[in-house]
Amino acid sequence: MNLSEVFVEFLQSTGFANITIGQTIMLLTSFVLLYLAIVKEFEPLLLVPIAFGMLLANIPLAGLMAAPEDGQIGGLLYYLYQGVKLGIYPPLIFLGVGAMTDFGPLIANPKSILLGAAAQVGIFATFIGAIALGFTAQESASIGIIGGADGPTALFITSKLAPHLLGPIAVAAYSYMALVPLIQPPIMKALTTKEEREIVMEQLRPVTKKEKIIFPIVVTVLVSLLLPSAASLIGMLMLGNLLRETGSTDRLSKTAQNELMNIVTIFLGVTVGATANAQTFLSPDTLKIIALGLIAFSLGTASGVLFGKVMCKATGGKINPLIGSAGVSAVPMAARVSQKVGQEANPKNFLLMHAMGPNVAGVIGSAVAAGLLLNFFG
Amino acid sequence: MITEISFIDSLIVTVFSMLVVFTSLLVIAVIINWIRLLSTEDKKKVALNVQPEVTVTRNEQVEVVQTTDNSQELVAVIAAAIAANLGVNTQDINIRTIRRVSQSLTPWSVTNRQEQLYGKL
Numbered sequence: 448m449n450l451s452e453v454f455v456e457f458l459q460s461t462g463f464a465n466i467t468i469g470q471t472i473m474l475l476t477s478f479v480l481l482y483l484a485i486v487k488e489f490e491p492l493l494l495v496p497i498a499f500g501m502l503l504a505n506i507p508l509a510g511l512m513a514a515p516e517d518g519q520i521g522g523l524l525y526y527l528y529q530g531v532k533l534g535i536y537p538p539l540i541f542l543g544v545g546a547m548t549d550f551g552p553l554i555a556n557p558k559s560i561l562l563g564a565a566a567q568v569g570i571f572a573t574f575i576g577a578i579a580l581g582f583t584a585q586e587s588a589s590i591g592i593i594g595g596a597d598g599p600t601a602l603f604i605t606s607k608l609a610p611h612l613l614g615p616i617a618v619a620a621y622s623y624m625a626l627v628p629l630i631q632p633p634i635m636k637a638l639t640t641k642e643e644r645e646i647v648m649e650q651l652r653p654v655t656k657k658e659k660i661i662f663p664i665v666v667t668v669l670v671s672l673l674l675p676s677a678a679s680l681i682g683m684l685m686l687g688n689l690l691r692e693t694g695s696t697d698r699l700s701k702t703a704q705n706e707l708m709n710i711v712t713i714f715l716g717v718t719v720g721a722t723a724n725a726q727t728f729l730s731p732d733t734l735k736i737i738a739l740g741l742i743a744f745s746l747g748t749a750s751g752v753l754f755g756k757v758m759c760k761a762t763g764g765k766i767n768p769l770i771g772s773a774g775v776s777a778v779p780m781a782a783r784v785s786q787k788v789g790q791e792a793n794p795k796n797f798l799l800m801h802a803m804g805p806n807v808a809g810v811i812g813s814a815v816a817a818g819l820l821l822n823f824f825g
Numbered sequence: 826m827i828t829e830i831s832f833i834d835s836l837i838v839t840v841f842s843m844l845v846v847f848t849s850l851l852v853i854a855v856i857i858n859w860i861r862l863l864s865t866e867d868k869k870k871v872a873l874n875v876q877p878e879v880t881v882t883r884n885e886q887v888e889v890v891q892t893t894d895n896s897q898e899l900v901a902v903i904a905a906a907i908a909a910n911l912g913v914n915t916q917d918i919n920i921r922t923i924r925r926v927s928q929s930l931t932p933w934s935v936t937n938r939q940e941q942l943y944g945k946l
Contacts, residue, residue: 557855
């Protein structure tokens, strides 16, 4: 063995010598996503881990997502990915989301829950569109759920129904959630008149602690009995909320919404990003998924606003239709968009808390929709 | 497991699913109303038990704050706070009534308005 042979062997064992065009494109894609997350601040808490996972999974020969084989242990990300594959991480994220969510506005104005239901039209309309484009029922259900604007739910469904699409669906779902302030306002303005946008809603009533404590328990029992397949998502969401509202479990609530949520977010983001390898990601289906995701989001927003208009008429003009768009989940971004668009029309308008009702109802609505899709196609 | 479904089947799934989503959320809305009624009844009971007011007399200041409970400590704290704020002794002020004022704005609304205001500064 001479020095030149060692040098050549070394060169041949490096990633530089083994990288494929597909992997190069995926690395560049991950750079773009990192740029969007860090510089443009598009959902950076999730997009940074996702983009970095994508980067790691496309390093040639590193085998971070390799399954154990012939007595060899698998790659680091393969083991972390089991939390996604087994449906563990999304419900844990929901636990944290529940601990951070105030259902007070929804309890104060129960009618607003219907706006959260209406916005789920986007999920099913896109499901139909995906079927028409030739996707299987499982793939279509996973693509449609992007319209729920609820990352953990989308990943939960996809990991169970179409795990090979996790990468494109995660990227589409979180990108569009970050783009809510750009996607929603034109649709909201196109579907409402200036007079409707100017409607000032009545002040919400104060909600008692008792109501806030009973609410998560009742919702868990009701939804879980109706749709057992949604029990893990709704159950964890409501457990988190109960921890927040009891007043005697502050430590658990804080852990759920901070440390636990952050840890799970890192694992979830990195491993979901790592599923986006060149073979699965660089296909025409990815483009279709990204296009369908945008349609899902837009239809969800539109159906929420249109149902808001119906409720506006039905209540004699007491409901501002703009809060309907918040029914697509994306908490609290979608509610902020309702506030912003409302305030553009009428600077004295404060819709934020009114929009939080449909917003959190959208989380429940998309979990119910997810349970239904799992029931049909799981 | 069903993998291939027709376009018509997907329409049926959609209509059925939306009905279930609406119905289940509607039921939740109805239950929320029941919880509210339950809570309102409790409030009425509490209201019946409310003791009428602590009165204190006055020299020059009349403060109207308030309470629905009879905590003497709370009264003492309020009296001390008013006295400290006015820079006088507690004996020199007369507090006639202390009533709890219902909060018309939620802390969320207050925070939001403050953010709006600060955003304009």
